[in-house]
Amino acid sequence: MTLTARNIGFCYGSKPVLTDISFALDSGCFHALLGPNGAGKSTLFGLLTRLLALQQGGILFAGQSLKKHPAEAMRQIGVVFQQNALDLDLTVRQNLMYHSALHGLSRKQARLRGDHELERFGLLDRASDPVRTLNGGHRRRVEIARALLHQPTLLLLDEPTAGLDIASRKALNDHVRQLCADDNLTVLWATHLIEEVAAQDRVLILHQGRLLADGPVQELCSRSGTTTLAETFELLTGVGS
Numbered sequence: 051m052t053l054t055a056r057n058i059g060f061c062y063g064s065k066p067v068l069t070d071i072s073f074a075l076d077s078g079c080f081h082a083l084l085g086p087n088g089a090g091k092s093t094l095f096g097l098l099t100r101l102l103a104l105q106q107g108g109i110l111f112a113g114q115s116l117k118k119h120p121a122e123a124m125r126q127i128g129v130v131f132q133q134n135a136l137d138l139d140l141t142v143r144q145n146l147m148y149h150s151a152l153h154g155l156s157r158k159q160a161r162l163r164g165d166h167e168l169e170r171f172g173l174l175d176r177a178s179d180p181v182r183t184l185n186g187g188h189r190r191r192v193e194i195a196r197a198l199l200h201q202p203t204l205l206l207l208d209e210p211t212a213g214l215d216i217a218s219r220k221a222l223n224d225h226v227r228q229l230c231a232d233d234n235l236t237v238l239w240a241t242h243l244i245e246e247v248a249a250q251d252r253v254l255i256l257h258q259g260r261l262l263a264d265g266p267v268q269e270l271c272s273r274s275g276t277t278t279l280a281e282t283f284e285l286l287t288g289v290g291s
């Protein structure tokens with residue numbers, strides 16, 4: 051087990067946005083956090099990454115409180131936020147080198163780690179190109195490569211396919227699944243798109259700040275007497291997929 055959330059609650063001012071959220075991620079598994087716009091996915095990511103201060107409940111990483119041991123936990127976590135956060139005027143490699151430096155890697159290590167990740171993403175030949183010249187799908191790949199430089203065991207991705215076309219969305223989703231399998235990486239992938247969830251995934255359904263279901267796709271379908279995740283989702287949330 052890697053990350054455990056216990057009874058998380060969060061309000062913006064007086065507006066409750068997350069209520070009593072509890073779940074545990076399984077090591078080496080791909081988890082889809084599925085919820086419509088405004089469900090609270092980004093807020094939950096903000097809490098898991100300590101961008102937002104926890105108001106209620108607790109978050110444990112490898113059994114230790116994220117609040118009490120933030121540095122140890124953050125060393126194990128890689129994050130890809132919803133908004134693109136690369137410097138468009140720097141080259142792909144410069145972006146990676148800068149991020150590696152923030153993690154305390156030497157220049158040599160940074161170059162090796164960066165090139166290794168770029169190779170896995172099929173982007174080594176673009177290393178010297180400014181990020182601005184890359185298409186949206188390739189920019190997202192660079193962001194994921196960057197999130198993996200310090201070799202985290204948990205990768206959090208907040209709607210990483212936002213703004214991409216269907217083919218690029220599928221390629222990115224397939225790629226992260228491959229990483230998950232190759233590196234025994236634990237993945238939490240937030241999305242509002244049911245087609246990004248695969249039959250073998252564990253899915254957490256978030257709606258209006260509440261976790262309505264959590265489990266393997268098959269299990270959720272049989273629990274709700276449906277045959278597809280889309281039907282289960284609609285039944286639970288009242289929102290058509």
Ligand SMILES: Nc1ncnc2c1ncn2[C@@H]1O[C@H](COP(=O)(O)OP(=O)(O)OP(=O)(O)O)[C@@H](O)[C@H]1O
Nearest residue numbers: 062067085086087088089090091092093094209242
């Ligand atoms: N800084 C903020 N101040 C006040 N309300 C906010 C703030 N950020 C988000 N909200 C509200 O909190 C709720 C949850 O938003 P959040 O962005 O976490 O959801 P989401 O599932 O990530 O949605 P999306 O897919 O649209 O990003 C929404 O009603 C949103 O309007």
